[in-house]
Amino acid sequence: MSNYSSTQEKLSRDEMAQKVAADIPSGAFVNLGIGQPTNVSNFLTNEQGVTLHTENGMLGMGPVATGEDIDEDLINAGKIPVTELPGASFFHHADSFAMMRGGHLDVCVLGAFQVSEAGDLANWHTGAEGAIPAVGGAMDLAIGAKQTWVMMSLFTKTGESKLVEALSYPVTGLGCVSRIYTEVAIFELRDSKVFVRSAHGISFEELQSKVSVELTKA
Amino acid sequence: MSNYSSTQEKLSRDEMAQKVAADIPSGAFVNLGIGQPTNVSNFLTNEQGVTLHTENGMLGMGPVATGEDIDEDLINAGKIPVTELPGASFFHHADSFAMMRGGHLDVCVLGAFQVSEAGDLANWHTGAEGAIPAVGGAMDLAIGAKQTWVMMSLFTKTGESKLVEALSYPVTGLGCVSRIYTEVAIFELRDSKVFVRSAHGISFEELQSKVSVELTKA
């Protein structure tokens, strides 16, 4: 029995964030990467009881701070002022990354340049000549959480698929990605296969024609 | 110029502890091992401002608790109820041994079965047939502090020297001991030599005749 579904329209960025948010198990401990993944927090419900981790030493992070709540000592990994929720805790950097590396976070959501069919992730460095590299917590996040999910547009500006047989960009982590949320499809990587859970504004056949890896309907 | 000194009488246990206490630099962070070394704390002066560490997670340990001050949650490494001084701090076991192993304690004072002229220490296991081994924090303490001092009687009950050319008991730590306080002499181990700083109730010559390692007057 197939779980595959499709819609006529591409997903907007908010719809992608909404899909990710809905998939996060209730009670989960989650790290949302800088950029698009941060938007997921806007769609988490109170009933889900999700606890957000920020790499710079906090569990129980609340929404972005505004007005009088802005406190320069209370920021997220993107260095944006945030708030704290009841039941929060602070800890130092070694403890924060031990929490990550030790597999205690349930889900981590990251952006990506490329993901391979084996779940290899590239998101830290284009490898371009003269580019100054910066890695931050990307490599720790990629391999640390129980599940690493990626949010990205499926195609580059020149139309090439970012879901690839093998990475051409430098690796962030090997075999770590289990789901990819894109504007045209949601992929699940398991059992050495790439399943398409849903397609949006594109048929399965057209999707397969634009992606070099072999796809299977979920 | 010689620093060597001598007295007519052997040192009592309290006198040994007094000598050790007087040698501890003011402001030092110190761990006193179980048994005889614990007695050293009785001779530390307030002016010295020494801070005591206990391996089970505390700095700023005060004297043994009595009467109403006894609290089963506040004990030392020997599981004796103690007190806390102003400026104390509590931490978990990994942090406590990181403090030790990382070389942050200035002095550690331990008992010993044997010490070799190279400063190798044996104090955890007799190696006897059928003996159940137990090590506790002995190996961590031996090699962790900036200086490890030993307090012991110089001779076994059968008259053999515990200061030896090479250990016959199982090793606790290699090359870690820099001073040995005994009832008949205080030794300093440095520059690959064994210096006698003081002799008590014994002449230097008699001491040398009873100890197989080559001694030098300090």
Place this chain on the structure above:
Amino acid sequence: MAPRIASSAADAVAEIKDGSTVLIGGFGNAGQPMELIDALMECGATDLTVVNNNAGQADAGLALLIKERRVKKIICSFPRQSDSWHFDEAYRAGEIELELVPQGNLAERIRAAGAGIGGFFTPTGYGTLLAEGKETRVIDGKGYVLETPINADFALIKALTADTMGNLVYRKTARNFGPIMATAAKQAIVQVDEVVEAGNLDPENVITPGIYVDTVVALGGNK
């Protein structure tokens, strides 16, 4: 996930199965989760691997588990004590396996498990019987032994107070192995005096964040 609030110590340990590896907190009586250990005794799980600083004392707690031969292996730093007669007897009879670990290596191995570290070079134990058969390396002229993480199925620990998110604070030297054991076990089971609402512990002073805590049981207390 907010921790399960168990109704009793028996309820708290109900999932512990035969063959489990169980970390047990405490140093002496301080921080020893006595009620949880008693409940583990009652629940009948056997063939256990236990990690504790000691190997039981007198006729209580861990000592009884050993007396009843429910512990096939113990990993500890200081088994031999004046009142460790049940361990002594089981050991001499060859009915319990002992892995003796220097206390700081024990703590660091537990921390390593929680922190996802695959192994570490420690100077403690280098050149001793306890490094026999282990990989060693001289780094910058100093000898080190490679030690491996101690992962576990369960941790039984004692804290002072939990909030409903599982955040913990401890009391004085009863903290000892609790915080690191909570990180190293698949399930951390914690006995506390009291459970308070989230928001009642200062986030600056939380010692064990709730992410590490799976089950909490409030047993009251006289502190």
Place this chain on the structure above:
Amino acid sequence: MAPRIASSAADAVAEIKDGSTVLIGGFGNAGQPMELIDALMECGATDLTVVNNNAGQADAGLALLIKERRVKKIICSFPRQSDSWHFDEAYRAGEIELELVPQGNLAERIRAAGAGIGGFFTPTGYGTLLAEGKETRVIDGKGYVLETPINADFALIKALTADTMGNLVYRKTARNFGPIMATAAKQAIVQVDEVVEAGNLDPENVITPGIYVDTVVALGGNK
């Protein structure tokens, strides 16, 4: 030894010499010891190796040290930012050496230095450019990289309050690298808002025990 209470930031950093390795706390502005960095700028020490999460931002603090070519090498996780122009220029000119380290490995390497660990196997970075030339090992089917401790001569950190014994508490996410950097440096120099008498910090809530703190300077604060 109780820490030296310095009279000013300049006094606090006076012992930093050319060629020193200096750990600098902070993540973004939170926990950044701005006044100590400015004092380091003033004191003239050069040929420094600096360890920080970033490589300076805009025209302040660490960025100015880099602009003036006082930093020969930086060990960090995230040098490139929208306002890291002084680093970018020095790097492109080949006038600063960069050791890029994943943030968690950076933190763990600093902790290892403070904890006397000779090296550790971490899964982070395995199979990446940042593991090139490093020893790797597969343990239980998972790849690990051997990382080494980062020892330093000095740490410049910011805390909220110190007591006269050097015990520190921090504030919210300004804690970040402070506690581990204090352990890894021969001398930890700390700026705080306020110094209080020993006994005024709850021993349960001390984050950095005074044993790690060498120099404290109170600069007031608006919190």
